[in-house]
Amino acid sequence: MNIRPISDLRNKYGEVEKDVRESGPVFLTKNGYGSMVVMSMEQFEHINGSVEDALDAADKQAATTTQRYTHDEVFSSIRKGLSYGRDARAL
Incomplete structure (x- = not known):
């Protein structure tokens, strides 16, 4: 992870731009x-x-069915998936 002070954006823009191109996002800090x-x-992009692709796919899927999920059902499913992923990594 590349972390730099926000003043580098003003004082060393060329270096920050090069870091972004070569190493990916640069995280800037202030104080x-x-x-x-x-x-x-x-x-x-x-x-x-x-x-955007995932939202488009969800919109298309929603247009093909009348089945809908509640907020609790959706987030419960997400939590289970996250918990499963954590458990699988522990093995």
Whole structure:
């Protein structure tokens, strides 16, 4: 993880840009606390595209059925999946 002070964005922009291109997102801090993340357009589009694709797929699936889930059902299923993943990694 690449962490730099936010002043580097102003004072060493070229270095920050190079770090982003070569190593991925750069996490900027202000007064010792996380402030923002800088990433390339390609990295952003990759992340955002994945989310958009998943939402598009969900919309298409929802249009083909009348079955709906409650908030509790959805988050319970997610929690089970996360718990299962944690248990599998412990093995």
